[in-house]
Amino acid sequence: xxxxxxxxxxSAATSAGLPTRAVPPGTAGRILAAGLELFAxxxxxxTSIRDIGARAGINSATLYSHYRSKEHVLAALVLLxxxxxxxxxxxxxxxxxxxxxxxxxxxxxxxxxAHAEYAQLAxxxxxxxxxxxxxxxxxxxxxxxxxxxxxxxxxxEGVRGGEFTAADPxxxxxxxxxxxxxxxxxxxxxxxxxxxxxxxxxxxxxLALVGAAEHDREK
Amino acid sequence: xxxxxxxxxxSAATSAGLPTRAVPPGTAGRILAAGLELFAxxxxxxTSIRDIGARAGINSATLYSHYRSKEHVLAALVLLxxxxxxxxxxxxxxxxxxxxxxxxxxxxxxxxxAHAEYAQLAxxxxxxxxxxxxxxxxxxxxxxxxxxxxxxxxxxEGVRGGEFTAADPxxxxxxxxxxxxxxxxxxxxxxxxxxxxxxxxxxxxxLALVGAAEHDREK
DNA sequence: GTCTATACTAGGATAGAC
DNA sequence: GTCTATCCTAGTATAGAC
Numbered sequence: 001x002x003x004x005x006x007x008x009x010x011s012a013a014t015s016a017g018l019p020t021r022a023v024p025p026g027t028a029g030r031i032l033a034a035g036l037e038l039f040a041x042x043x044x045x046x047t048s049i050r051d052i053g054a055r056a057g058i059n060s061a062t063l064y065s066h067y068r069s070k071e072h073v074l075a076a077l078v079l080l081x082x083x084x085x086x087x088x089x090x091x092x093x094x095x096x097x098x099x100x101x102x103x104x105x106x107x108x109x110x111x112x113x114a115h116a117e118y119a120q121l122a123x124x125x126x127x128x129x130x131x132x133x134x135x136x137x138x139x140x141x142x143x144x145x146x147x148x149x150x151x152x153x154x155x156x157e158g159v160r161g162g163e164f165t166a167a168d169p170x171x172x173x174x175x176x177x178x179x180x181x182x183x184x185x186x187x188x189x190x191x192x193x194x195x196x197x198x199x200x201x202x203x204x205x206x207l208a209l210v211g212a213a214e215h216d217r218e219k
Numbered sequence: 220x221x222x223x224x225x226x227x228x229x230s231a232a233t234s235a236g237l238p239t240r241a242v243p244p245g246t247a248g249r250i251l252a253a254g255l256e257l258f259a260x261x262x263x264x265x266t267s268i269r270d271i272g273a274r275a276g277i278n279s280a281t282l283y284s285h286y287r288s289k290e291h292v293l294a295a296l297v298l299l300x301x302x303x304x305x306x307x308x309x310x311x312x313x314x315x316x317x318x319x320x321x322x323x324x325x326x327x328x329x330x331x332x333a334h335a336e337y338a339q340l341a342x343x344x345x346x347x348x349x350x351x352x353x354x355x356x357x358x359x360x361x362x363x364x365x366x367x368x369x370x371x372x373x374x375x376e377g378v379r380g381g382e383f384t385a386a387d388p389x390x391x392x393x394x395x396x397x398x399x400x401x402x403x404x405x406x407x408x409x410x411x412x413x414x415x416x417x418x419x420x421x422x423x424x425x426l427a428l429v430g431a432a433e434h435d436r437e438k
Numbered sequence: 439g440t441c442t443a444t445a446c447t448a449g450g451a452t453a454g455a456c
Numbered sequence: 457g458t459c460t461a462t463c464c465t466a467g468t469a470t471a472g473a474c
Binding site: 280 | 457460
């Protein structure tokens with residue numbers, strides 16, 4: 001318990017931040033962290049190169065020794081966000097126990113958890129993706145589509161097997177993804193709910209939404 | 220200015236997705252429509268006063284004869300969006316038949332419908348609200364809170380009366396609002412689903428989510 | 439890698455003619 | 457109300473010294 005709590009405390013400290021392992025060391029990492037905060041707060045277009053420099057503790061010109069342009073900073077963040085989410089979803093599916101209901105619960109739980117624990121990253125990855133040109137956006141769009149397919153395949157499986165009654169997997173997926181994504185907009189670390197509580201509750205909502213039988217909803 | 224220009228102004232203002240009644244006639248309306256499209260597409264900070272002028276068919280300087288600043292254009296749009304949504308929610312509640320389940324279905328239906336039919340307006344009202352200073356944002360924030368209370372009161376009523384089993388109305392509201400809001404991000408007029416289909420399906424999801432009894436979910 | 443200095447562009451807003 | 461012309465600031469990015 002001690003180790004897990006410690007780990008959680010640590011990730012909560014960097015929460016609303018970047019996944020630790022994905023952050024480059026030194027100045028490049030500080031630029032990324034500064035960009036994340038500022039893009040989340042004021043948007044990409046509302047943030048200047050000088051804002052980023054000030055937040056990162058460097059002169060704005062130094063940024064160009066690490067990234068080719070402001071857009072390249074954004075591209076790094078957006079890709080990172082999509083990779084983190086997709087990785088978590090895959091891991092959740094692989095380690096989930098039980099049938100479609102258990103897998104769906106795990107998938108939604110991971111989705112919501114990611115959007116709470118990395119709220120800023122999710123915000124930037126979702127809201128500013130459209131800024132990126134075609135080739136810069138492509139990898140993130142591909143990851144997003146793959147993540148979507150994980151959910152759709154699961155819903156189809158559940159419907160075919162009779163565990164789910166949802167008549168329209170496409171709309172069910174849109175609803176499930178939507179309620180999870182919005183969490184990044186309102187979650188704050190000092191709120192009455194922990195990310196885990198939200199994730200568990202929302203995964204129950206998802207099961208109800210697809211019409212999973214009551215006895216399949218046990219955790 | 221001839222009738223032809225007036226007609227163009229009106230259709231330009233309404234075709235993009237502004238509630239007809241709320242659009243000022245003439246140039247002011249075209250500016251609003253241009254701002255709506257551009258803010259929805261590129262964001263407030265990503266849109267220049269010259270962009271707006273070009274889209275509205277006027278010189279950028281002319282904008283200042285109708286609005287005091289670019290921010291005032293945004294303020295008008297954001298308020299309009301929140302007013303439209305709140306008005307629809309109220310109307311839905313007043314005209315709904317049945318108990319809490321029927322009211323919830325009507326409320327969610329109106330919420331989703333608004334986010335599909337006025338997707339651009341919803342996008343701008345939600346994504347750019349934070350740009351506005353305190354006094355400019357206040358009326359919209361107040362409307363948003365009132366709308367939220369409509370839903371929360373309804374959920375409480377349903378839980379107290381035993382029609383809903385949702386243990387946590389706050390999280391249920393967040394989920395319901397979230398899935399509806401996201402519709403504005405993916406709805407497109409040429410999609411396989413009509414706004415009504417989405418609204419009806421999602422209102423069914425909301426009922427399932429709060430644990431409304433099956434026999435209460437009839438339309 | 440980091441800074442200072444600077445080139446150059448684009449942006450918000452105003453003045454004044456019509 | 458609308459335009460042309462313009463002011464001034466702030467923005468992205470580069471050059472070159474250290």
